[in-house]
Amino acid sequence: MLRLEHVTKHYKGFDLECSMEVRKGCVTGLVGKNGAGKSTTFKAILGLISPEGGSLQIFGKPAQDLDLQDKARIGVVLSDSGFSGSLTVQELIPILRAMYPDFQKDNFLKKCEEFSIPTKKKLQEFSTGMKQKLQVLTAISHNARLLVLDEPTAGLDVIARDHLLDLLREYMEPGDRSILISSHISADLEGFCDDLYMIHEGKIILHEDTDVLLDSYALLKMTEEQYDALDKSYVLRYKKETFGYSCLTDQKQFYLENHPEITVEKGSIDELILMMICGKALG
Template identity: 40%
Template sequence: MRENALELHGVCKKYGGFALRNVGFTLPRGTVMGLIGENGAGKTTTIKAVLDLIRPDSGEITVLGEHGSNPSVREKIGVVLEDGGFPSTMSAAQVSTLLGRAYKNWNAEQFASYIEKFGIDREKAIRDYSKGMKTKLNIAAALSHDAELLLLDEPTSGLDPVVRDEVLDLLYDFMQDENHAILLSSHITSDLDKIADEITFIHKGEVLLSEPRDELLDTCGILRCTADQLDALDPSAVRAKRVGAFGCEALVRRDGVPANWSVNPVNIEQIMLFLTRGEDAR
């Protein structure tokens, strides 16, 4: 059995008005995990904890079989943060020089190849890049030092559909090596429909689910029914519900609903909305 690329167990971190509460999930190698949740749910905080940019109050994080703060592990992690990461006055050429000092396995030729492919001006300051170009620059950097794990925080946010597809193609190519893994934080669930193998949903600092995407979509559905029908179901079959004046909608486990009842397919966005805005969200 291959080792997991990432393991979080009982990770807690308390801020003034926010806290991660017992966050835990496992990302196997060869897997793309979509990390979803509304703004402020804890996605970025979780990624920063994995990167050892913040220290959890408790819990354990293992990255590629070792503690995430180990320098040898950091060499194997490619990172794209939503707020960039490089000084806006730098050019792509200067970024390459900087990262050549930071990473033992920095591949300047590979980075230059990406820059050329993306049509990025090597000498132009980053502040003059479009959002799409900034994202591509960060992805080029993440893919140019033999990374085994990519940690991506909203890499396709604000990009037009064409550029988003280009970014997803790069991630798909990265995953051709079965030892690689990706943790992809995103609120664009259509991107996750294309590339994610697993879905982890975090809400108010707490993981509500972490399951294989296909299994989640196959086993769950949306039931439209009366209040009496909903009450007749085993409570364990109902993951979340909405009760209105004209009936009920519920996110249900298909195997807990009578076979002659109609259960509609569900997508990731609908699951997210039910678990955050429905009653009995959990």
């Protein structure tokens, strides 16, 4: 559905070099701290910036060869963009109809009602959460095959986030659609994504199926003496702590069976990000 191979972009003080894939029928998450390169990657995918190297394919075609029909099959939410504040939802509808041949007006208005989005109020009077919900509803309103969603749950309370993720799960039901999503709320991604890429300083530093991350990765906590005696064959990162050491592993079961003296904790995605970025590699 979407493939980036060594896509590069240079800015003063920042270089992007990204390779990743979003498979058909899958939800792929992109995680990393602010400034890591998530939004730059999304803009490269959407043609909002021009990559300086590498290849980028969407629907099996080079991105630069997409026609208007192909582009209409992509739904987009970007964290730093939106609609003109002088419009109402009712005034937005003819614009969406002109942009997207498959725009589904009746379903769009039904979803606006479900999410308590007023159709006659100017968008500049909307709260941040209402604007975010409107962007997501617009992205799924025209039978898109690929959604590119940059922080779609930002500004939403926990109930609205849950409702929105249910809506995206419903969108995925036909089986031939895909989503690329970023979010700083790791719990959303843990329960929603099939696989995750971690980006840091413009480079992908980890890619793993979400089930593997949650089942096989773990944080190991131990004293200095236990660390010195530890079999470090499967330690990905380590960090000095006041109590001794924390280590990140992708072989939780190995340490449960062979080092019962240390503490083995199931790590969250937030903790994984912290260890991958702030921890040190062995050797």
